[in-house]
Amino acid sequence: MKKINLAVVGATGMVGRTFLKVLEEKDLPIENFYVFSSARSAGSKIIFKGKEYIVEELTETSFDRGIDIALFSAGGDTSTKFAPIAARKGCVVVDNSSAWRMDEKVPLVVPEVNPEDIKWHQGIIANPNCSTIQAVVALKPLHEYYSITRVVYSTYQAVSGAGMAGWSDLEESLKGNLPKKFPHPIASNCIPHIDVFLDNGYTKEEMKMIEETRKIMHVPDLKVTATTVRVPVFNSHSESINVEFEKPFELSELVDVLKNAPGIIMQNDSANNEYPLASTATDHDEVFVGRIRRDESVNSGVNLWVVADNIRKGAASNAVQIAELLIAALQ
Numbered sequence: 001m002k003k004i005n006l007a008v009v010g011a012t013g014m015v016g017r018t019f020l021k022v023l024e025e026k027d028l029p030i031e032n033f034y035v036f037s038s039a040r041s042a043g044s045k046i047i048f049k050g051k052e053y054i055v056e057e058l059t060e061t062s063f064d065r066g067i068d069i070a071l072f073s074a075g076g077d078t079s080t081k082f083a084p085i086a087a088r089k090g091c092v093v094v095d096n097s098s099a100w101r102m103d104e105k106v107p108l109v110v111p112e113v114n115p116e117d118i119k120w121h122q123g124i125i126a127n128p129n130c131s132t133i134q135a136v137v138a139l140k141p142l143h144e145y146y147s148i149t150r151v152v153y154s155t156y157q158a159v160s161g162a163g164m165a166g167w168s169d170l171e172e173s174l175k176g177n178l179p180k181k182f183p184h185p186i187a188s189n190c191i192p193h194i195d196v197f198l199d200n201g202y203t204k205e206e207m208k209m210i211e212e213t214r215k216i217m218h219v220p221d222l223k224v225t226a227t228t229v230r231v232p233v234f235n236s237h238s239e240s241i242n243v244e245f246e247k248p249f250e251l252s253e254l255v256d257v258l259k260n261a262p263g264i265i266m267q268n269d270s271a272n273n274e275y276p277l278a279s280t281a282t283d284h285d286e287v288f289v290g291r292i293r294r295d296e297s298v299n300s301g302v303n304l305w306v307v308a309d310n311i312r313k314g315a316a317s318n319a320v321q322i323a324e325l326l327i328a329a330l331q
């Protein structure tokens, strides 16, 4: 098997550390391994597969050494500047920021949904928003069977989605200290405000979910709306998803469709209090689906409760799965 040179950019961050963890579990054929951060953490040490690596400051010459794949999670500004530099040097960037997601030349990929899109990359592949990834894993099989006409998202998002700063805000907020990351104390609130507000009254997070769902599912005119909410949960995002279909469906068949779809674990036994929870989804790569019930207010519609580890499937594991597809294509 051809071995590759792999880099992690933002290796000291919340997602970056999980990249390392997932890469250790997956056993990719790595020849040389590099870890980058800003000047702040440069020089610190990271242990990967029992070997010590020194974190290097990311600079314009960082990719001058035959790096095949770089997993980026160092914020939008870093990706905007450095992903094209890496791509020009022949590296394929799998970028976790939102900087490139809606660029027409950049595929936006969830391996269970649109793996074929990696074929047309020009050096950058975008990893979707965490809330979008878990949603489309559940929506794709339903679209294939029943043709989705409208989606309503309501999210309950963990603080880990806001990085180390978000995590520490919840810890500090639980002690009664004032927030540094969020606009209000997160310990006792559900904050309906993730990312910045836009002119249309939506937040950028909400528009990401709307636009990215259309792009990944290849349905540019799909009717989608979203309300995204930060909740006092450390890890794993929960989502209520209301879906309307063109075609009629049998509920038992729809449950089977989801049960047999790739990357899904069904927890749909309400009689025994079994439904997806953030605490059980944490540390897993699958998307957990339950509370499946007919929406009795429309002709053909369903309600779902969908939970996944936003740092693993919502970020690191999805990016590593994309890297696996790239490596398989090289063999």
Ligand code: A2P
Pocket (backbone or CB within 6 Å): 009, 010, 011, 012, 013, 014, 015, 016, 036, 037, 038, 039, 040, 041, 042, 058, 073, 074, 075, 078, 162, 163, 164, 165
């Ligand atoms: P650093 O540790 O040097 O700040 P999180 O979102 O969890 O806060 O993580 C952000 C990650 O992105 C960290 O690894 C951080 O490194 C890295 N990072 C931030 N700014 C830059 C930059 N300009 N160049 C490279 N890495 C950066």
